[in-house]
Amino acid sequence: MESINEVISLSSEILLENMKSEEYQQDLIIAIFYKYLSNKIEKENNKKLFKYNINFQEAFDDENNEFYGKKIKEESLKELGYFIKPENLYTNIITNKNILLKMDNAIKEIEFQDKKLSNLFTDINFQNLEINEETFKEVLKSIDSINFKDNDQFNDLMKSLMKKSYTPPEISLLLSKIVYMKNKILNNVYDAACGSCSTLLKLKENQEVINYYGQEFDKTNYTIGIINLIMHDILPKNIHIYHEDSTISQRQLPLMDTIVSHPPFLKKWAASKELLKEKRFRNYKKLPPKSKADFAFIETMIFNLKKDGIMAVAIPQGVLFRANAEKEIRKNFILNNYIDCVIGLPEKIFYKNIPTCIIVFKKNRDKNEDILFIDASQYYEKSNSLNNLRNSDIDRIVETYRNKEEIEKYSHLASTQEILNNDYNLNIKLYVNTYQQKDKIDVSETLEEINKIEKKIKSLNAEQKLLIDQIINYPNN
Numbered sequence: 001m002e003s004i005n006e007v008i009s010l011s012s013e014i015l016l017e018n019m020k021s022e023e024y025q026q027d028l029i030i031a032i033f034y035k036y037l038s039n040k041i042e043k044e045n046n047k048k049l050f051k052y053n054i055n056f057q058e059a060f061d062d063e064n065n066e067f068y069g070k071k072i073k074e075e076s077l078k079e080l081g082y083f084i085k086p087e088n089l090y091t092n093i094i095t096n097k098n099i100l101l102k103m104d105n106a107i108k109e110i111e112f113q114d115k116k117l118s119n120l121f122t123d124i125n126f127q128n129l130e131i132n133e134e135t136f137k138e139v140l141k142s143i144d145s146i147n148f149k150d151n152d153q154f155n156d157l158m159k160s161l162m163k164k165s166y167t168p169p170e171i172s173l174l175l176s177k178i179v180y181m182k183n184k185i186l187n188n189v190y191d192a193a194c195g196s197c198s199t200l201l202k203l204k205e206n207q208e209v210i211n212y213y214g215q216e217f218d219k220t221n222y223t224i225g226i227i228n229l230i231m232h233d234i235l236p237k238n239i240h241i242y243h244e245d246s247t248i249s250q251r252q253l254p255l256m257d258t259i260v261s262h263p264p265f266l267k268k269w270a271a272s273k274e275l276l277k278e279k280r281f282r283n284y285k286k287l288p289p290k291s292k293a294d295f296a297f298i299e300t301m302i303f304n305l306k307k308d309g310i311m312a313v314a315i316p317q318g319v320l321f322r323a324n325a326e327k328e329i330r331k332n333f334i335l336n337n338y339i340d341c342v343i344g345l346p347e348k349i350f351y352k353n354i355p356t357c358i359i360v361f362k363k364n365r366d367k368n369e370d371i372l373f374i375d376a377s378q379y380y381e382k383s384n385s386l387n388n389l390r391n392s393d394i395d396r397i398v399e400t401y402r403n404k405e406e407i408e409k410y411s412h413l414a415s416t417q418e419i420l421n422n423d424y425n426l427n428i429k430l431y432v433n434t435y436q437q438k439d440k441i442d443v444s445e446t447l448e449e450i451n452k453i454e455k456k457i458k459s460l461n462a463e464q465k466l467l468i469d470q471i472i473n474y475p476n477n
Contacts, residue, residue: 026220028139030124033227034107035143038090041080045072057086081236083111094140100126103140114236120223167199167262168349170389171314175260176202177398178312178341178360188213190256192246192301193263197225201232203258211238213253215246245269247296250278259301259311265352266316269293279303284332286325294319295329298359302338307363310340317344317355320426331424334416337365341372341401344428346380348387357428360401370413372404375432409434 045056049068059068076083086092088106096102107121129136176199186209191200194214203209212229216222222243229239242251247269271290275281280303281296288295294315305311319326320342333339341360350356376397381388400411412431422430 026223027124027126027129029224029227030107030121031103031140031143032146033231034103034110035090035146036148036231037082037110038084038088039148041076041082041084042089044080045076048072048075057089060086077111077113081113081230085109090144094137094144099137099140100129112236114239117226117236117239120226123219123223166196167314168386168388169198170394171262171345171349172199172202172260174389174394174397175199175262175312175314175358176206177394178358178401179203179258179260179310180206181258181310184257185210186257187211188254188256189258189260190214190253190301190304191259191261192297193217193261194225194241195221195262197228197241199260199262201228203260204232211240211254213256214241215244215249215251216241217243217245219243246300247293248272248275250280253304255306255309256304256311257306257309259305259309260313261297261301261311262314263294263297265294265350265354265356266291266318267293269296271296284329286328288329289325292318292322292326295326298361299329302333302361302363305361305363309363311361312358313361314345314350314356314358317357317428319359320357320428327424330426333361334371334419334424334426337367337369337416338363339371339426340365340369341374342426342428343374343397343401344377344432346377346387346389348383349380349389351386368416370404370415371419371426372401372411372413373426373428373431374400374411375428375434376410378434 042056045059049055049059049072052068054064054068056072058064059072061069073083084106088102088109093099093102093106103126104124107124110121112118112120126136184207186203186207188211189200189203189209190213191197192215194200194216195218197212197214200212200214212234214225216225222241226239226241229241230236242249244251268291269288271287273287275287276285280299281287284299288299298313298315298319301311301313319330338361339359340362341358343358343360345356345358347353347355374397376389376393379389379393379396381390381393399405400407404413405411406413410432414431418431419426
């Protein structure tokens with residue numbers, strides 16, 4: 001049995017000889033996902049059927065189907081959230097003669113408890129891949145050798161394949177720690193640009209989460225996001241991910257306990273004036289510019305935040321100080337007392353090397369409560385590709401935020417009046433002074449030192465001249 005990483009490496013080598021990486025990424029992920037579902041349903045049902053001296057596949061034989069098969073299907077849909085026919089198990093598919101056709105049909109025949117997932121794989125067509133069947137069969141066989149020891153291996157798969165569209169794990173971890181609420185069950189969590197749902201999934205490491213809500217415009221990321229949730233044991237009935245652009249699609253959602261997000265930076269969007277009629281945008285009077293949807297994502301999410309909820313968003317620092325419509329929106333947030341904390345992040349944390357911050361929002365802040373500014377830009381581990389936040393860096397940010405602590409050259413509590421004096425500019429440098437004053441130069445002492453050095457040079461030059469003269473005038477033997 002092999003790890004996911006070993007299989008990725010082998011499969012990528014085989015596939016790259018025949019097609020570009022972006023052409024096979026989703027298909028490789030879906031094949032691994034189907035292998036996981038197949039393994040799980042067979043393994044879980046074999047445990048149940050052991051005492052009856054039959055296995056999952058035998059339960060659907062003619063003589064057993066009426067008594068065992070129907071019950072197993074019903075329980076699988078209820079407890080696992082899906083059902084796969086025995087003949088469609090992964091190990092049976094890869095021994096089939098028409099393997100690509102069989103794979104296409106089997107994936108589309110998965111029965112989900114939640115009917116809205118029925119169309120999840122309608123676009124999958126392994127037969128249309130520009131690769132011959134024998135080559136792809138080799139890849140599918142390598143996938144059959146995967147040992148699913150823990151679900152986090154799937155995170156490694158997505159990180160290696162999705163790269164630039166994948167939120168760095170330490171950022172997801174930081175967001176989840178910032179919004180942590182002790183002893184609270186999160187009924188509803190949300191991300192308006194959920195991608196692979198890796199950021200949402202970090203929440204379940206510290207708190208119990210019931211329902212996962214998200215919107216994602218990219219079809220591949222949407223599919224992978226649902227796959228990721230299911231592979232982390234989230235039942236389909238608790239998955240509410242929609243394939244749409246949240247900035248222009250108004251969806252009726254329940255109010256959220258917690259929101260975490262890393263929207264696509266500086267994304268263009270269709271800022272139609274008609275959107276100003278919607279409640280989420282109406283109070284801000286102006287729409288964000290068409291060239292930058294950053295505030296459109298924020299407005300959409302804060303509209304869906306509970307009164308006692310908390311929201312943390314990784315966003316370009318430009319939202320802190322850009323003018324015109326964005327200034328008016330920012331001013332509205334400040335006057336409504338929604339902004340709780342602004343955190344400056346190090347450079348090269350994301351593939352798009354844009355100065356980035358995290359903004360924390362709450363709707364139940366005390367009147368006249370100060371806004372905390374943290375400049376964490378100098379605390380990180382350097383790397384050739386992306387810089388990394390270390391655990392100590394994350395812990396320092398989180399502790400400073402929780403304690404609302406002022407630390408020299410690191411954090412500052414700014415009053416509304418102080419922000420008003422800066423014309424609603426939230427540029428972190430205006431509030432946290434990280435300037436390191438250099439030691440003053442004693443001019444007279446420096447001149448004296450220069451004088452000593454010049455005398456020494458003069459003395460050495462004289463000695464050098466004397467030695468040269470002695471060598472030149474030395475008598476020949």
